[in-house]
Amino acid sequence: MQARLDAVKAEVALALEQAILAFPAGELREAMGYACTGGKRIRAFLVMESARLHNVPDSAALPVAAAVEALHAYSLVHDDLPAMDDDDLRRGQPTTHIRFNEATAILAGDALQSMAFGLLASDAVGSAAVRVALVQAFADAVGARGMVYGQMLDIAAESADQPLTLEEITRLQDGKTGALIAFSAMAGALLAGADPAPLAQYARNLGLAFQIADDILDVTGDEAATGKRVGKDDAAGKATFVSLLGLEGAREMERDLIARGNAALVPYAERAGNLRELARFVIERHA
Amino acid sequence: MQARLDAVKAEVALALEQAILAFPAGELREAMGYACTGGKRIRAFLVMESARLHNVPDSAALPVAAAVEALHAYSLVHDDLPAMDDDDLRRGQPTTHIRFNEATAILAGDALQSMAFGLLASDAVGSAAVRVALVQAFADAVGARGMVYGQMLDIAAESADQPLTLEEITRLQDGKTGALIAFSAMAGALLAGADPAPLAQYARNLGLAFQIADDILDVTGDEAATGKRVGKDDAAGKATFVSLLGLEGAREMERDLIARGNAALVPYAERAGNLRELARFVIERHA
Numbered sequence: 134m135q136a137r138l139d140a141v142k143a144e145v146a147l148a149l150e151q152a153i154l155a156f157p158a159g160e161l162r163e164a165m166g167y168a169c170t171g172g173k174r175i176r177a178f179l180v181m182e183s184a185r186l187h188n189v190p191d192s193a194a195l196p197v198a199a200a201v202e203a204l205h206a207y208s209l210v211h212d213d214l215p216a217m218d219d220d221d222l223r224r225g226q227p228t229t230h231i232r233f234n235e236a237t238a239i240l241a242g243d244a245l246q247s248m249a250f251g252l253l254a255s256d257a258v259g260s261a262a263v264r265v266a267l268v269q270a271f272a273d274a275v276g277a278r279g280m281v282y283g284q285m286l287d288i289a290a291e292s293a294d295q296p297l298t299l300e301e302i303t304r305l306q307d308g309k310t311g312a313l314i315a316f317s318a319m320a321g322a323l324l325a326g327a328d329p330a331p332l333a334q335y336a337r338n339l340g341l342a343f344q345i346a347d348d349i350l351d352v353t354g355d356e357a358a359t360g361k362r363v364g365k366d367d368a369a370g371k372a373t374f375v376s377l378l379g380l381e382g383a384r385e386m387e388r389d390l391i392a393r394g395n396a397a398l399v400p401y402a403e404r405a406g407n408l409r410e411l412a413r414f415v416i417e418r419h420a
Numbered sequence: 421m422q423a424r425l426d427a428v429k430a431e432v433a434l435a436l437e438q439a440i441l442a443f444p445a446g447e448l449r450e451a452m453g454y455a456c457t458g459g460k461r462i463r464a465f466l467v468m469e470s471a472r473l474h475n476v477p478d479s480a481a482l483p484v485a486a487a488v489e490a491l492h493a494y495s496l497v498h499d500d501l502p503a504m505d506d507d508d509l510r511r512g513q514p515t516t517h518i519r520f521n522e523a524t525a526i527l528a529g530d531a532l533q534s535m536a537f538g539l540l541a542s543d544a545v546g547s548a549a550v551r552v553a554l555v556q557a558f559a560d561a562v563g564a565r566g567m568v569y570g571q572m573l574d575i576a577a578e579s580a581d582q583p584l585t586l587e588e589i590t591r592l593q594d595g596k597t598g599a600l601i602a603f604s605a606m607a608g609a610l611l612a613g614a615d616p617a618p619l620a621q622y623a624r625n626l627g628l629a630f631q632i633a634d635d636i637l638d639v640t641g642d643e644a645a646t647g648k649r650v651g652k653d654d655a656a657g658k659a660t661f662v663s664l665l666g667l668e669g670a671r672e673m674e675r676d677l678i679a680r681g682n683a684a685l686v687p688y689a690e691r692a693g694n695l696r697e698l699a700r701f702v703i704e705r706h707a
Contacts, residue, residue, distance in 0.1 A: 155564050161572040211530060216522035235503035236575045239526065243498060244568040246530065250537045251559030254552050261548035265541050268555055272538030277442050281531040285448040288523045 134410040138178055141198065144191070145177040146170075148199035152248055164233045164241035165248075168206045171224040171360075175343070175411070176201040176317040182407050183321025183332050193259050193324060197267065200252035201317045204271075207245035208280055208313075210238050217288065225360035246275070259324055266323050274316040283309025296372035303341065311340035318408075331397050338394030339412055345387040346415050348373040352380065387416060421697040425465055428485065431478070432464040433457075435486035439535055451520045451528035452535075455493045458511040458647075462630070462698070463488040463604040469694050470608025470619050480546050480611060484554065487539035488604045491558070494532035495567055495600075497525050504575065512647035533562070546611055553610050561603040570595025583659035590628065598627035605695075618684050625681030626699055632674040633702050635660040639667065674703060 149169045156162040177198035184194035213220040213228040214235065221231050230238035252258075253267045275281055286305040290297050297305065318336035319329035351366050352375050366373045374383045391412040398405040436456045443449040464485035471481035500507040500515040501522065508518050517525035540554045562568055573592040577584050584592065605623030606616035638653050639662050653660045661670045678699040685692040 157565060157569060159572065160576065161569065207530075211526055214526065216526060236501075237572070239498055239501065239503060240568050240572050240575070243494075243529075243533065244563045246533050247537075247559045247562035247566075247568070250534075250555060251563065254555040254559065261552045264552045264555075265548045268537060268541040268551075272534045272541065275534035276531045276538065278444060279534075281527050281534070282444060282448065285446065285524070285527050288527070289447065 134407045137407055141178045141181050142174045145174055145198050145202055148195050160237055161240055164229055164237045165245055168210045168229045168241055176205055179317035180320045183318050184324055186401050186404055187321045187325035187327050189321055189324040192257055196252040196255045196258050197320050200249040203245045203249040207242040210242040222361050270316055274312040278308055279312035299377050302372055306344040310344055311337055314340035331400050334397035335394045338390040342387045342390040343415050345374045345383050346418055348375045349383055421694045424694055428465045428468050429461045432461055432485050432489055435482050447524055448527055451516055451524045452532055455497045455516045455528055463492055466604035467607045470605050471611055473688050473691055474608045474612035474614050476608055476611040479544055483539045483542045483545050484607050487536040490532045490536040494529040497529040509648050557603055561599040566595055566599035586664050589659055593631040597631055598624055601627035618687050621684035622681045625677040629674045629677040630702050632661045632670050633705055635662045636670055
């Protein structure tokens with residue numbers, strides 16, 4: 134899996150660079166490139182692997198992989214802003230508004246969102262029907278009960294009187310990170326006009342496990358390894374899966390989710406080996 | 421024209437309300453609705469009129485009209501933020517970040533952008549090919565040399581050592597407001613699979629005339645009539661069409677642009693009466 138992940142990383146970095154080069158030279162373009170640098174590229178990997186499972190050529194899947202990474206990058210840039218999570222470190226580097234300034238960071242995020250939609254609609258992706266289906270699913274993953282909604286719940290939780298319950302935090306994370314991870318995993322099926330339900334189920338479980346791993350790392354990890362500030366949630370008195378379930382309880386829920394996620398991959402048999410390994414990789418980050 | 425404009429206003433307000441109702445109840449949804457309230461709906465009117473010129477039914481054009489107004493609303497919300505133009509009054513009401521808060525305003529803007537793309541891709545709009553063409557043109561109007569790029573030039577101009585030249589300010593405004601106005605006017609042709617060039621030429625001229633009218637109003641208007649702060653550009657030492665050309669020179673350029681814009685409507689003969697009237701309406705705002 135590592136070789137495939139490295140290959141995807143290189144390909145998607147190039148695709149993002151090319152898309153960003155369509156913008157006029159200047160600080161906005163620089164900030165867009167900066168925001169898209171680094172990261173684990175888990176979402177791109179999900180797009181490329183789910184495409185491979187449905188025999189969709191890499192050339193069709195790559196703009197979609199770049200789109201999800203551009204959208205993910207935009208969400209991080211806006212989430213890190215002073216008015217939101219007020220983070221100064223991301224992927225081991227100053228966040229975009231620290232490296233540039235707030236106005237540039239807001240605009241770079243805005244431009245990355247529209248660039249993502251443009252990439253989904255690009256000719257290489259497939260028939261017009263396929264591209265429209267992707268745009269519709271993508272718009273849902275951002276808005277409605279998706280990413281922006283989850284972030285809003287997260288912001289609201291900070292000023293709430295009492296910490297979130299397990300049900301509330303699950304709903305929050307399912308929107309904030311789960312929706313785009315689910316879109317990424319479903320992309321291959323959408324590209325092939327196949328049923329995306331098994332991949333959606335895999336991804337919903339994986340996404341939540343991923344968030345639990347993040348919460349565990351926020352307690353057990355260090356900044357050098359994670360590339361971002363740790364212990365922030367605890368300091369802010371924020372409810373996390375760890376604060377609600379304890380460290381061992383969170384680990385157990387994570388294992389359970391991954392088992393359920395992998396069970397959804399049965400229809401793909403051994404061809405889904407990389408996706409099963411990805412789930413293992415999530416746990417190993419903090420093992 | 422006024423009757424048609426009023427009808428479009430009512431229809432597009434309803435379409436926006438319905439689209440926003442797809443979001444879960446809460447502050448984010450409220451802020452989205454608040455940001456989409458009011459406004460002249462010039463862009464929606466351009467969509468509906470250009471659709472009518474190409475015999476596209478209102479039911480197909482309406483989601484597109486709602487999309488351009490949602491996108492326009494998002495751009496105003498983000499432009500008004502403290503890190504950007506720092507405006508507290510818009511359409512005669514407190515701006516979104518004043519009425520709610522900054523985080524909510526950023527997220528509402530983000531959600532309105534994705535909602536706009538979702539509306540363009542909705543089934544009622546037409547064939548998948550038409551919808552993909554709209555999404556592509558829309559993504560260009562936001563990013564690359566479009567709205568976000570123009571706003572970036574605007575922000576950069578504020579910290580520049582010397583005021584912009586006429587050429588620079590024209591490029592800036594062509595991106596910041598011209599690109600979306602051009603998209604709106606071209607939408608009818610794109611919906612019908614017709615050549616959008618005449619409407620694009622009309623709109624590029626109209627958009628610039630519209631901006632000049634805004635600059636004139638910033639000098640001659642009052643807050644009660646414009647619904648936003650006036651005299652701001654002058655106080656900030658910002659170059660405008662009026663500061664570069666003088667009041668009479670700006671009025672002359674505006675008339676010239678409108679004549680050129682209307683000349684592009686010749687292929688549509690008398691059927692483009694409403695579009696010609698819209699151009700007159702621009703001038704009458706400050707006559």
